[in-house]
Amino acid sequence: MTSPRILVIEDDTRSAQSLERLLKSQGYTVTLCHRGDEGFERASGEDFDVVITDFRLPGVGGLDVIRQLHAKKPRLPMVLVTAFGTTETAIEATKHGAFEYILKPFDVAELLEVVKRAAASARLMNERVELGEEKSAGEAIVGNSRAMQAVYKEIGQVAATPATVLIRGETGTGKELVARALYQHSDRGSKPFIAVNCAAIPETLLESELFGHERGAFTGADQRRIGRFEQAHGGTLFLDEIGDLSAFTQAKLLRMLQDKLIQRVGGKENIPVDARIIAATHCDLERAIAAKQFREDLYYRLSAVVIKLPPLRDRAEDIPALASYFLHRFRDELKLTDSSLPPDAVAWLQQQRWPGNVRELANVLRQGLLASRGFPISRETLAGIAAKSSDTSALTRDAGVSLEALMDELLAQARSGADLDVHAKVFAAMERELFTRAIKLAHGNQAQAARWLKMSRQTVREKLQHFGLKAASEEGELLISP
Template sequence: MNLLYIGGCDALRMQIEKLLEQGSNFIQCADVPAALRHIGSVGQDTEIVVMSDLAQIDPLEALVELKKNYYSLPVIVLSENRKSSLAIEIIKAGADDFFLLPISSTELVDSMQQSVVDARLSSKPVEIGEVYSDQDTIIGKSRAMRDIYKQLGRIASQTVTVLVRGETGTGKELIARAIYQHGHRAHKGFIAVNCAAIPENLLESELFGHEKGSFTGANQLRIGRFEQAHGGTLFLDEIGDLDLSLQVKLLRVLQEKTIQRVGSSSNIPVDVRVIAATHRNLESMVSEGTFREDLFYRLNVIAIPIPPLRDRREDIPDLIHYFLQRYAKEYGLKTPSISAKAIDYLKQLEWPGNIRQVQNVISKSLLDSKGQMLDWQRFDKIIKESQELAKKQINLRQMIDYELTRAVNSETEAALPILSQQFEREVYTMAIDRAGGNQAKAARLLGVSRFTLREKLRLYGKHPKKI
């Protein structure tokens, strides 16, 4: 562990230095500016800062200053000040822990180790094979996220099946990849199958493979995902969407560790670590009879529930800063500043789309910020716009659903032509409105000729004012 200590008092300094395991580094700095110079010169090597307020240091100010520069660096504050409000402020300002002096050595060691492990887990990019991706960094220091890191630490190197649960956008796939990355199978493959994205009739052969000639169209032997993942990890995403017959087969594979290709009755042993994920409520699916109880119990032995973002709002500021930096880098922009009020505004939102929604909102705000400070009004506008859009999308889906139902009931001959027309009508109508009635502009917006535009508007009974 590379520890940087800020604050005076030789006795305390020695006590902390003594606690460090062999191979650790201990650096002492007199104050925050010296600490910042040190961290700046050694890059990311400093893993934790322990700070006491014994040397005329205002711990809160010092902490804010440190976090402004290195917001993911773990900081533990030791203080003589017994006011609980200070402890709360310190934790709110992003400290990992707060201790009153004198300290108990074991408690401090535990806390230091936990903070370093959490930080390593949450900041070390999870690498998939050769690919290095910033996108796999896990952000979040809330109690809930720290419990998840601990759980990951415990289970990563086991082979047990894990079920990752959580609402949409909470980071299920990210967590699945972290389990893989931190396990002993990390040098082997990670294969992901989205059970909801593959048509039911093809999913079995996707998972288990098929023999040549086993069904029409099976012109060649196919090795399924389980066999491909042999020795490695298979991520079965949206497991709640698996149909009942495949659920039986999956259960068999998990119990017997062998698969059968479609069209063959021989058992092929496979050594695969399965990580499954779902946003569905499997318990109620079990009571409705759409998810097998035995498979549910088999999968749910080790479950990692990821809480929705609204239940861990303290992670929101970190996520905002992280995405601002990440997207600014990606778009080649300067990271804009953000007002404290904007952060408060974002913290109190419900975030039904969880972290993915934060990502979208931040990315949008950055693109229309033009380098200016991001204030809460800008976010309010973006949120309202996306809510409007969501409503429209629901309307579109309802429209499709309605027409499909009519087709099922033979009330119409075919759904698509009607739907296409309705869609086209909306598109042309919105475009001409957006262009303020200017046909040339609307045609340009849509990428069609003015002739086509006029024809369509006539067809849909819209008569433009201006030409």
């Protein structure tokens, strides 16, 4: 994967250079411009993934750069950096196309986090998702089983309509990929696609994240905030993990779907919002309704069109194509061009249950490739990796098994003679739980979580990767390499 290209528009040479150094150290490719008009020209003519612009600039001001560029390139995420005195305008900027704004003097970790999110968002919008094809470049939804063909047909039928779509399926079955495909094949493909992972944001912050808030709406709300619904006006809003919404946010979402109106938190004004909603969940919504955790009326509103993704175990015939697709992708990425997958290894892959579905299959293949270092990947190698990857983390993550239940289960297995390291498995599950909670509470901010856990950011990042957890800001594994 190529490194994301960032255009920095900043007139102060020293700030520009330090930003450049910082971004380059994270693996980004950086271009500097010192004037607003010059920045606008460059961004219009070349392909950048993210633009970072200062507010006060010679030539054309930062706000106008944003307004004009947004009109020209609505899928280009832009970050406005500004001094505190200009916050009101900066906030307005998010309405006129800025992805985010940052106040000076800024916290380096915060800036990097925002740039990372912006780059991930650029990728969500711009990398095409092909349907049913094995492409060596770019991403594809792979698989030609009947179940997947039905999915492609549904995507084709509803993509270009304004209909709200609910995507269902177990973890790792490709819900996010389908959301992107729907967006790209819609008539809103040139407008923004804004993704919010509802499960990764604490309940107290989610409402304001989605709907925005007025100044003074609650303690800490010292400035107005434009929410994601308003930002997605004219475009598409992807609400991921919708099963995790609180009752109150569910009510507000229902109102938006019915009347196309929202209110910011602490505000009285009804703001019209025209956003196409795509929602996804792995939750059993019917059960949540029975338990009074999910509103039935909202469920009906959302499920006018439902696309259900089959679990991988129900379409084992797609595994050879998927394996070859991932092998090609990872081979290029890891520069292990001689690797291959013998037929008996493919057959073995087809016999597994894959509780983590396509994501798990991809992870096992990736590790298999690394472990085999250019030699054919044997089924023994794959079996060893899968045994490690799918144990406790898959159990606790997918089935919602509590730590207590896990301990009981493992001890019972050990008692009946199973050869397993109960202690290691329980501690791994516990650690995973701790990191899940910390990163959720930190609103996806790894630096913040690291401070609370008294660990280095590097360790937190490694742990999150190890446990297959994603920060809110990383939009799944779609994060690009820096």
